[in-house]
Amino acid sequence: MSGAQREKHEVILDSAFEIFGQKGFYETKISDITEHAGIAKGTMYLYFKSKEELFIAVTKRDWEKFLRDLQFRIKQADGLMPKLQQVAEHHLEYYYERKSHGKLFFHAPNNDPELMRLMHGFLTRYMAAVKEVLEEAGMPDPDFYAKAFIGMLDRLKMDILFEGEFTREELQQRVEQTVRLFMRGSEAELS
Amino acid sequence: MSGAQREKHEVILDSAFEIFGQKGFYETKISDITEHAGIAKGTMYLYFKSKEELFIAVTKRDWEKFLRDLQFRIKQADGLMPKLQQVAEHHLEYYYERKSHGKLFFHAPNNDPELMRLMHGFLTRYMAAVKEVLEEAGMPDPDFYAKAFIGMLDRLKMDILFEGEFTREELQQRVEQTVRLFMRGSEAELS
Amino acid sequence: MSGAQREKHEVILDSAFEIFGQKGFYETKISDITEHAGIAKGTMYLYFKSKEELFIAVTKRDWEKFLRDLQFRIKQADGLMPKLQQVAEHHLEYYYERKSHGKLFFHAPNNDPELMRLMHGFLTRYMAAVKEVLEEAGMPDPDFYAKAFIGMLDRLKMDILFEGEFTREELQQRVEQTVRLFMRGSEAELS
Amino acid sequence: MSGAQREKHEVILDSAFEIFGQKGFYETKISDITEHAGIAKGTMYLYFKSKEELFIAVTKRDWEKFLRDLQFRIKQADGLMPKLQQVAEHHLEYYYERKSHGKLFFHAPNNDPELMRLMHGFLTRYMAAVKEVLEEAGMPDPDFYAKAFIGMLDRLKMDILFEGEFTREELQQRVEQTVRLFMRGSEAELS
DNA sequence: AATGAATGAGGCTTCATTCAT
DNA sequence: GATGAATGAAGCCTCATTCAT
Numbered sequence: 001m002s003g004a005q006r007e008k009h010e011v012i013l014d015s016a017f018e019i020f021g022q023k024g025f026y027e028t029k030i031s032d033i034t035e036h037a038g039i040a041k042g043t044m045y046l047y048f049k050s051k052e053e054l055f056i057a058v059t060k061r062d063w064e065k066f067l068r069d070l071q072f073r074i075k076q077a078d079g080l081m082p083k084l085q086q087v088a089e090h091h092l093e094y095y096y097e098r099k100s101h102g103k104l105f106f107h108a109p110n111n112d113p114e115l116m117r118l119m120h121g122f123l124t125r126y127m128a129a130v131k132e133v134l135e136e137a138g139m140p141d142p143d144f145y146a147k148a149f150i151g152m153l154d155r156l157k158m159d160i161l162f163e164g165e166f167t168r169e170e171l172q173q174r175v176e177q178t179v180r181l182f183m184r185g186s187e188a189e190l191s
Numbered sequence: 192m193s194g195a196q197r198e199k200h201e202v203i204l205d206s207a208f209e210i211f212g213q214k215g216f217y218e219t220k221i222s223d224i225t226e227h228a229g230i231a232k233g234t235m236y237l238y239f240k241s242k243e244e245l246f247i248a249v250t251k252r253d254w255e256k257f258l259r260d261l262q263f264r265i266k267q268a269d270g271l272m273p274k275l276q277q278v279a280e281h282h283l284e285y286y287y288e289r290k291s292h293g294k295l296f297f298h299a300p301n302n303d304p305e306l307m308r309l310m311h312g313f314l315t316r317y318m319a320a321v322k323e324v325l326e327e328a329g330m331p332d333p334d335f336y337a338k339a340f341i342g343m344l345d346r347l348k349m350d351i352l353f354e355g356e357f358t359r360e361e362l363q364q365r366v367e368q369t370v371r372l373f374m375r376g377s378e379a380e381l382s
Numbered sequence: 383m384s385g386a387q388r389e390k391h392e393v394i395l396d397s398a399f400e401i402f403g404q405k406g407f408y409e410t411k412i413s414d415i416t417e418h419a420g421i422a423k424g425t426m427y428l429y430f431k432s433k434e435e436l437f438i439a440v441t442k443r444d445w446e447k448f449l450r451d452l453q454f455r456i457k458q459a460d461g462l463m464p465k466l467q468q469v470a471e472h473h474l475e476y477y478y479e480r481k482s483h484g485k486l487f488f489h490a491p492n493n494d495p496e497l498m499r500l501m502h503g504f505l506t507r508y509m510a511a512v513k514e515v516l517e518e519a520g521m522p523d524p525d526f527y528a529k530a531f532i533g534m535l536d537r538l539k540m541d542i543l544f545e546g547e548f549t550r551e552e553l554q555q556r557v558e559q560t561v562r563l564f565m566r567g568s569e570a571e572l573s
Numbered sequence: 574m575s576g577a578q579r580e581k582h583e584v585i586l587d588s589a590f591e592i593f594g595q596k597g598f599y600e601t602k603i604s605d606i607t608e609h610a611g612i613a614k615g616t617m618y619l620y621f622k623s624k625e626e627l628f629i630a631v632t633k634r635d636w637e638k639f640l641r642d643l644q645f646r647i648k649q650a651d652g653l654m655p656k657l658q659q660v661a662e663h664h665l666e667y668y669y670e671r672k673s674h675g676k677l678f679f680h681a682p683n684n685d686p687e688l689m690r691l692m693h694g695f696l697t698r699y700m701a702a703v704k705e706v707l708e709e710a711g712m713p714d715p716d717f718y719a720k721a722f723i724g725m726l727d728r729l730k731m732d733i734l735f736e737g738e739f740t741r742e743e744l745q746q747r748v749e750q751t752v753r754l755f756m757r758g759s760e761a762e763l764s
Numbered sequence: 765a766a767t768g769a770a771t772g773a774g775g776c777t778t779c780a781t782t783c784a785t
Numbered sequence: 786g787a788t789g790a791a792t793g794a795a796g797c798c799t800c801a802t803t804c805a806t
Contacts, residue, residue: 005769026217029796040771045798120353134377144368145377151346152339159338162311177335185376186325186336196786221780231788233782242780387790408599411775422792427777502735516759526750527759533728534721541720544693559717567758568707568718578765603801613767615803624801 009047011037016058021101025055056115063122066094070129080137081179087130088153088175095157096171126150145182152178200238202228207249212292216246247306254313257285261320271328272370278321279344279366286348287362317341336373343369391429393419398440403483407437438497445504448476452511462519463561469512470535470557477539478553508532527564534560582620584610589631594674598628629688636695639667643702653710654752660703661726661748668730669744699723718755725751 015037019028030051034041048054073086127146134142156174160166206228210219221242225232239245264277318337325333347365351357397419401410412433416423430436455468509528516524538556542548588610592601603624607614621627646659700719707715729747733739 008769030798031796041797042772042799043770046769051797123349139377141368144365145372147346147350148343148369148372151344152342155338155342155345158314174335177332178339181336181339181373181376183376185372185374186330199786220778232780233788234786236781237786390790412777413775423776424778424793425791428790433776505731521759523750526747527754529728529732530725530751530754533726534724537720537724537727540696556717559714560721563718563721563755563758565758567754567756568712581765602799614769614801615767616765618802619765 005047008039008043012039012044012047012054013058013061016054017062017101020055020058021098025051052112052115056112056118059115060118063118066090067122067125067129070126074129074133080133080139081183083133084149084179084182085175087133087149088178089172091150091153092156092160092171092175095160096166096168099161099166149178149182152182196238199230199234203230203235203238203245204249204252207245208253208292211246211249212289216242243303243306247303247309250306251309254309257281258313258316258320261317265320265324271324271330272374274324275340275370275373276366278324278340279369280363282341282344283347283351283362283366286351287357287359290352290357340369340373343373387429390421390425394421394426394429394436395440395443398436399444399483402437402440403480407433434494434497438494438500441497442500445500448472449504449507449511452508456511456515462515462521463565465515466531466561466564467557469515469531470560471554473532473535474538474542474553474557477542478548478550481543481548531560531564534564578620581612581616585612585617585620585627586631586634589627590635590674593628593631594671598624625685625688629685629691632688633691636691639663640695640698640702643699647702647706653706653712654756656706657722657752657755658748660706660722661751662745664723664726665729665733665744665748668733669739669741672734672739722751722755725755 012033016033019032019036023032030044031041033054034044037044044054048057070087070090073090074083077083077086127143127150130146130149131142134145139145156178160171203224207224210223210227214223221235222232224245225235235245239248261278261281264281265274268274268277318334318341321337321340322333325336330336347369351362394415398415401414401418405414412426413423415436416426419426426436430439452469452472455472456465459465459468509525509532512528512531513524516527521527538560542553585606589606592605592609596605603617604614606627607617617627621630643660643663646663647656650656650659700716700723703719703722704715707718712718729751732747733744
């Protein structure tokens with residue numbers, strides 16, 4: 001693939017990311033994407049076999065970056081708590097930056113086995129990365145704890161995606177609260 | 192609405208719940224639903240204005256029941272931990288019973304403002320119910336804690352929906368783990 | 383299928399016969415057919431699964447009638463020569479009546495195995511019917527002679543299909559010439 | 574046109590003959606042909622104005638050769654029967670060599686007046702050549718007899734094109750049978 | 765001359781919705 | 786109320802052709 005082609009490949013992916021993110025898979029027309037990219041409808045089919053495949057490519061690229069950045073952040077930090085803080089920050093910032101792409105996460109094509117496999121693979125790799133952090137710290141049942149931690153973060157993403165007025169400061173506060181809750185619990189009196 | 196009518200109304204909702212749950216909104220045809228219900232396609236339009244409205248009605252009925260049952264369970268239990276246990280159990284059992292309806296939760300129609308409002312309202316009511324439990328126990332920042340708790344549960348639902356071999360015993364174990372984590376944290380050495 | 387439906391089924395077949403016959407499979411649009419039939423485009427798909435299937439149905443109906451009429455004519459006639467005359471007349475009249483449907487015979491969809499099987503079956507049945515006539519008369523190698531006879535007729539159909547000014551009288555003359563040639567040869571001096 | 578150009582012109586025609594022959598006009602893509610020829614898609618348009626024109630050129634080249642070879646064979650032979658034998662042999666061998674190119678003869682582009690004129694011209698020239706042979710032998714109504722003779726041959730080609738196991742020996746046998754039938758008739762008892 | 769990326773018109777098919785019975 | 790045949794808008798995708806390099 002030549003330089004120019006690679007570029008167009010990226011242009012299409014960028015455009016698809018944008019439009020799929022705003023409208024979701026089913027409500028997006030190929031022509032929406034190509035018009036936004038400033039190319040002809042047929043051109044998309046030179047780079048991707050179908051609408052489904054384009055969606056998969058968009059998802060893949062986004063997730064790969066997510067995992068790559070996550071690994072980098074985890075490596076940078078030292079100690080359990082700083083590492084968890086990095087995970088939390090990364091998770092929430094990821095959605096923060098994609099505030100206007102909420103549909104990407106909720107409206108994927110159904111019944112597409114390749115996409116299903118892909119998604120499952122990414123979730124597994126994400127969990128494995130967190131689990132490793134917990135294992136290193138000698139935590140028991142790291143599988144369960146990794147899921148719970150990610151779960152908390154994932155619920156909080158909803159506020160970010162759907163509340164317009166979320167600030168970076170609030171985001172930082174959530175990160176700290178989440179890590180603290182995860183480490184020490186809600187500190188409620190047992191009753 | 193006469194008795195017979197009410198019944199047909201329910202029959203359609205049952206059928207729609209079934210099919211939407213299996214295929215998601217976009218991949219479901221009206222004819223799938225009406226055939227499964229044993230009625231003619233046109234009949235559906237006597238009871239619901241459109242496919243979207245039917246989906247909304249299905250969602251509404253399911254959520255209302257979810258919240259009603261939740262309230263009942265919370266009222267039955269006494270004390271913070273038993274109440275949280277009820278919440279956790281209810282959340283996970285709900286998905287456990289809907290194992291084969293995963294698509295219902297992931298493939299709603301896009302860009303339908305009414306559905307968006309509805310979903311937001313249900314999530315808010317769910318959170319409010321949990322928040323109330325935490326407030327009663329004098330927990331600070333109950334808003335955040337409620338979200339985190341629900342988040343943990345919601346992540347765990349994924350295992351239930353997508354892992355075929357999940358048993359009720361494992362479910363119970365998750366409930367207890369989650370509540371303990373929430374109350375006391377992961378008890379990791381601070382590092 | 384109700385009476386009205388059967389009728390529409392026939393209306394579509396008639397229209398398809400007309401248009402396919404004039405333009406051939408590939409140059410015919412579904413909308414050509416449905417407009418000519420005075421129905422909506424989608425209606426065709428209530429009666430036939432695809433353009434290919436419609437073409438096959440048209441072909442089938444036409445050939446079945448051809449073979450049915452052939453059998454009837456053969457049965458009516460008595461003796462080898464009268465029977466052969468009936469065959470020749472039937473063959474040429476068939477094309478005479480379809481003067482304006484030449485494309486039907488030349489532009490079927492490629493690579494459609496079902497159509498291929500169908501066509502082969504019809505040709506075989508046609509040949510078998512002629513062969514039977516020859517066998518009854520005690521002719522040796524009836525297989526070869528049946529093919530040769532049909533071949534002569536089939537070549538003559540070209541004149542009918544593509545020469546505008548062909549009359550019924552000429553047709554009758556061809557019938558007689560063909561049968562005579564077939565029976566007695568060209569009577570050329572052997573050289 | 575330089576030597577190299579002439580060569581590429583031929584390469585394209587060869588490739589087109591191959592692919593059109595296998596798939597027919599409509600199911601053949603320009604890219605099928607150019608890929609098979611090892612050239613770029615655009616290159617074809619340097620030598621031929623359109624897909625239709627390429628098809629016409631392929632047909633023309635093939636028919637011209639057919640008629641040239643026919644004339645040569647007829648000239649070589651002496652006497653009516655030997656000449657007819659040459660015609661029959663040529664006709665059947667032509668298709669025998671094109672066993673795998675059946676689609677060429679059945680799926681030409683519709684509605685192309687130039688092709689129609691061309692085909693008609695070739696058929697006329699073919700018939701004229703045979704007619705001349707018959708006229709020389711003093712046969713009456715040579716027009717009709719020429720058509721009938723070609724018709725018999727043309728029907729027999731079907732066996733060659735569609736029966737996989739046809740041998741050269743069988744071909745020779747058919748040639749002789751056909752000529753004998755044509756000369757002396759089926760020798761059936763008149764009934 | 766040769767290339768092959770880009771174009772965009774056009775066709776098949778689907779399916780939510782309507783409405784005459 | 787119930788039916789289901791009919792509608793037709795809409796979208797995915799193909800592929801002959803062009804043209805800048």
